[in-house]
Amino acid sequence: MRRRSPARRLVTGLVLLAALVFFLFPVLWMVLTSFKSNPEFFAYPPVFIPKSFALTNYLNAMRLPPDGRGGLQGVRDSLIVSTGSMVISLLAGAPAAYSFARFRTGGENLSFWVLSTRMFPPVASALPLFLVFKSLHLLDTHWALIVANTIFNLPFVIWLLKGFFEDLPAELEEAAVIDGTTIFGAFRRVALPLVAPGLVATALFCFIFTWNEFMFALLLTRSDVRTLTIIVPSLVGGHEILWGQVAAVGVVAIIPNILLALLLQRFLVRGLTLGAVKG
């Protein structure tokens, strides 16, 4: 490694410090706001540090109108929909990924078709889905959102896991097959445990994609199902905006994301570029 002059190192330090301030300040501001009373929000000059760090806004936000469940309903619905789509995508996607990786089933065209469905503009599929779910009486149900999100999660799972399986040497599975295991057995008992870390990362990515999803939630649900991403903007649209409480919902909504940013670091490049860059 080359040696750096102290001045150059100082520049690096300052640049990164400025970057951290810039990229974390909006998040920090939301956290601070979640503890502010309404007069504190509307003060000028703005209050940076709220007087009390009581959880009043959080407790009130969980009991928000119209039905008195508010934030709590958001947490529940976001959890159900994210978990549901994740499970379906993994169940259907993992065997398919293995088949693509080991047997090139359907050739390159089929696997590229799978990937291209992931690029679909959601606004293009929203309208047909809306009409179908309406006629099936599935609007405003968890199923509507689970299915809609699977459009993006399933190709993601297939494409990412395909890369993980391809990284695995085939010898172990071949040995298992020679010893009399079926191909499915080799997949389930040999290959799958070996890609376990990648599998967990893929699952968590799916979870977060659905957790963050907004357009389908906006168009396919109304009142029975309200994810956290729906609750936040709906509260900002009203007449009297209780900023502290909305911010509290916002903070609750980003807790899993922050945890996963720390947990997933090894896999982030791969997940976010659809496996194009391995890192």
Next chain:
Amino acid sequence: MALRLGREAAGARPRAETVRWSRRTPVLMILPAVVVLAAITLFPLLFTLRLTVLSWELTTGFPPQFIGVQNFVRVLTQDPRFWNAMANTGVLVAVGVGLQAVIGTGLALELNRLRRGRALVLSLLLIPVMIAPVIAGFQFRMILNDQYGPLNYLLDALTFGRVRGFAWLADPRVALGAVMATDVWQWAPFMTLVVLAGLQSLPGELLEAAEVDGATGLQALRRVTLPLLLPVIVIGVLVRVMDTFKLFDIVYQLTGGGPGNVTETIAYYTYLQGFKFFSLGYTAAMSFVQLVVITIVAQVFLHYQKRVRGGAVA
């Protein structure tokens, strides 16, 4: 290697059922996924195609009417609002993603110099990437609030009143910039992540050779590092181009397309046509135009993906 697994199995255990299994299992394994995907993607696609030739206005109550290519004619030649939305989206893609690439690459180069704490700094920088765009929009709505927000206050305080802040979300001169700033804030760290991964896979000898040959830091960067990083940067940029082309959440939360139509993106305008004006056929035609654009970009992405995977970088 692909077929070897099946063949060797057949060779070792020459029973008929083993051979049959090895041919059928791979197909059975992709079947559920292909069926599910076909149902949830091919169906909407065909449905959309069918809608594009209809005039179907839910607000009027008239039954759908066949009008041929008129919806496409209207989109492409008679709807200035569509082209306004395209232009706004184009600015967000060209300038916004450009900024993300420049800021992201710059930060990656600095981060690569850091000896300790690199992983921690990167994790913290990536928080914006992970959170929901709609929540990012909410955060910026508070920060950009012209009366109570911290940005205008800090501008005022740090310049002793010489710089006046804007009504960022209501002033047509800066509103699109505010949307762009939010998107750049959220995704510049993504480019940092991608470029850093590229940097760490570069062979160190090349840079040392450049230095031995007397290249200054800047020359080495321009002539050696950046050209080698280019494929990775292109991959990152293409991912961002596809996402930004679909930008909706931030606009919805931040400006609702306003003031006027200055921040209306193509996804947002399509949403209005479909779910506020209920022009189903017209919405389908607009969706289809976007689908074509996305498909072209996606093809380029796939092409690059193959090159990067086959090549030396990352």
